[in-house]
Structure formats: structure tokens, C-alpha cells
Amino acid sequence: TVVGEPGVGKSRLVAELFAHIDQLQYLVRWRQGRCLPYGEGISFWALGEIVKAHCGIRESDAPEIAAERPDTVLTAYGSDRDWLRQRVAPLVGIDSGAPVQREESFAAWRRFLEGMAADRPTVLVFEDLHWADAALLEFVEHLTEWADAVPLLVICTARPELYDLRESWGSGQRNATTITLGPLTDQETARLVSQLLEQAVLPVEVQTLILERTSGNPLYAEEFVRMLHDRGLLASTGTTLRLEDSGAIPYPETMQALIAARLDTLAPERKALLQDAAVIGSTFWAGALAAMTGDDGHQVEQALHELARKELIRRVRSSSIGSETEYVFWHGIVRDVAYSQIPRATRAEKHVRAASWIELSAGERTEEHAEVL
Numbered sequence: 001t002v003v004g005e006p007g008v009g010k011s012r013l014v015a016e017l018f019a020h021i022d023q024l025q026y027l028v029r030w031r032q033g034r035c036l037p038y039g040e041g042i043s044f045w046a047l048g049e050i051v052k053a054h055c056g057i058r059e060s061d062a063p064e065i066a067a068e069r070p071d072t073v074l075t076a077y078g079s080d081r082d083w084l085r086q087r088v089a090p091l092v093g094i095d096s097g098a099p100v101q102r103e104e105s106f107a108a109w110r111r112f113l114e115g116m117a118a119d120r121p122t123v124l125v126f127e128d129l130h131w132a133d134a135a136l137l138e139f140v141e142h143l144t145e146w147a148d149a150v151p152l153l154v155i156c157t158a159r160p161e162l163y164d165l166r167e168s169w170g171s172g173q174r175n176a177t178t179i180t181l182g183p184l185t186d187q188e189t190a191r192l193v194s195q196l197l198e199q200a201v202l203p204v205e206v207q208t209l210i211l212e213r214t215s216g217n218p219l220y221a222e223e224f225v226r227m228l229h230d231r232g233l234l235a236s237t238g239t240t241l242r243l244e245d246s247g248a249i250p251y252p253e254t255m256q257a258l259i260a261a262r263l264d265t266l267a268p269e270r271k272a273l274l275q276d277a278a279v280i281g282s283t284f285w286a287g288a289l290a291a292m293t294g295d296d297g298h299q300v301e302q303a304l305h306e307l308a309r310k311e312l313i314r315r316v317r318s319s320s321i322g323s324e325t326e327y328v329f330w331h332g333i334v335r336d337v338a339y340s341q342i343p344r345a346t347r348a349e350k351h352v353r354a355a356s357w358i359e360l361s362a363g364e365r366t367e368e369h370a371e372v373l
Helices: 010-022 045-055 063-092 102-119 134-146 186-197 204-214 218-230 255-263 268-280 286-293 297-309 332-340 344-369
Strands: 029-034 122-127 152-158 234-237 240-243 283-285 313-315 326-329
Touching: 010 122, 010 152, 029 045, 029 102, 045 063, 045 102, 045 122, 045 134, 063 102, 063 344, 102 122, 102 134, 102 152, 134 152, 186 204, 186 218, 204 218, 218 255, 255 332, 268 283, 268 286, 268 297, 268 326, 268 332, 268 344, 283 286, 286 297, 286 344, 297 313, 326 332
Parallel strands: 029 122, 122 152
Antiparallel strands: 234 240, 283 326, 313 326
């Protein structure tokens, strides 16, 4: 479990592990799911994303295709195939018929994940576990306690609020480790900022204010440098960047205020597009924005490319919806700030447009997305 405040580097640490694994000479299976901050009928959404990815199920697949995909994977489980299918089916939105006791479901899901790891070393990542409900927390504890004799690594990222939900999380379990990410020291922060600016020395007054505002949060330092670029306060001299006018530099006191200052540098139409994306969620699709705005798809893609260059969003390599280009916010705080800037009078209208697109994309699998809708 990797625990830390927003922006302290949880996602970055996981990304560095992925990059390391990607360079290994042997293959390691990587599956990732995220917990959502809303909805009461999506207790196992993060686990469902992991299972869907392994079975090759996309959100845009027709029901009959989604129903067939698990069979290809389950053939490797021999005589357990039918038993597993009935219990794994609800995770991917398939009606399995008769209800199953939770203890039996947990055992089946664990057996399914153990099979993944027995075939190939496997990493499972559960993101934002502080938003999980008790049921998912219980399953993750069950999985890590009972899974045996397979090369399986389970990574959870969470804010400290996780311990408000489960005070004893991770304690007393076999092979359980908690990494608590604390703030950077002033020396580390100064080094980070200097490398981001590509210059060894900052004006003393600038460095002092940055260290004071950053409080050791690396995301603040990164966003501060991006803000300088966005505002044109950095000029290129050969290969070195120098500050043009340190007196014109704003020093927002909070991370939210800093990101808000960055968003204020965007053209109105780009800012509005980012706000539409925030309505959809941390993950969004170009087609959804085109439907919400009524703009041409090419124009939307071009605008998203510009926002990606500013490191506000980034493109996902493999989309979960057919031919749609998928994006995620660079950080959850960027999404939160963009959403908070939407006038209340227009929020409801934007939500309706987003829901209409989700409903259209879900097709006959609308029931599966009921809580999201």
C-alpha cells in the first residue's frame, strides 16, 4: 500500500515500477483498476476493470460479445470453468442467474486471479483505495491473505483517509508492506525545481517563496514551473532558461489555487473543453466531448492535443471504448479544480449531456452503467 497526500508522488511511484517492469527480459502481466468516488452499486468497480482488461472486454462491446469473452480465458481453468464463470460474470456486467454468497464469490475471484498469476507473474493495481467501500477492502485483504504459491504483487494507492475507513489496514497480514510518502526536504525541492527549470541557481527570493508555498509537495513544484511557462515568464537563452521578471510571478498559497492560476492562462474555449472533460470524470473520451460541445471531432482532437502538450491531460495508449481516443487528467486535482470552476447554473446541463453520451455508448449494456449514469 502506497499512502500519501495528493500530489506527493503515489501515481508516479507506480508509474516508475511499470516502466521498470516494461524493460524486463521476461513478461509480467499488469492489470489496473480504479475506485470511483461515487455510486453505491459499484462496490467492485476496480476489480471489474481488472477482470474486463484481462478478458479483453471493452465498454463499447455488445452484450453478446462481452458475454463470450470470459470463456476464452476460463478454458484454462479446466473443471472449475463453469463454477468460475457464474461468479466472475457479475464483475463484467453479465447476468449470472442465481445469487451467490459473498464468501463463495471471494473464493472464486481469488481463484481467477491466482490463475492469472500462475500463468505469468502478475501485478494488480488498485488505485484510490480511500474511495473504496468496505466490501472491496475486505476482498483485497482476503486476496492477499489467502493467495498462495503464485507470483502475485498487489499494489494499492490511497490517501491517508483510508485509515478512517479501516484503521487496521495492512497490520498483521503476511507479506504486507506500507510505503508512506512524506514531503520533500527543502534541498530536494530546490533540486527538483532547478532541474525542471533547466538552470542551476534561482534568484534567492524566488526560491524562498517556492519552498515556502510548496511545503515539500513535488506536484506543487511541477505545477509552479508549468505555470511560469504558461504565463510566458520564462525565456529561452540557448539551452538555459532564465526568469524574465521575478516581480511578476504569482505565488498561489494552495495547490488548488496554483492549478486554477494555470487554467486561467488557457483560451476560453480550451478551458471550457477541459471543464466538459471534468464532468465526464478522471477518464474521458474525445467522442464524448465532441457530443457534448457539438464540435467537429477533428477540432476536439486538436484541442486535446494542445492540452496534453501543456501537461494538463494525457492520452491513454489503449482505449476501453472501441475506436474512441481515451484521455486521463494529468492529476486528479486538475480535474477537481476544472470541475469546481463550472458555474452551478450550467453543471446540470453538462451532466445530462455527458450521461446521454454514456448511455448511447453503453447501448444494450446500460444497466451495467446505471450507477455511473
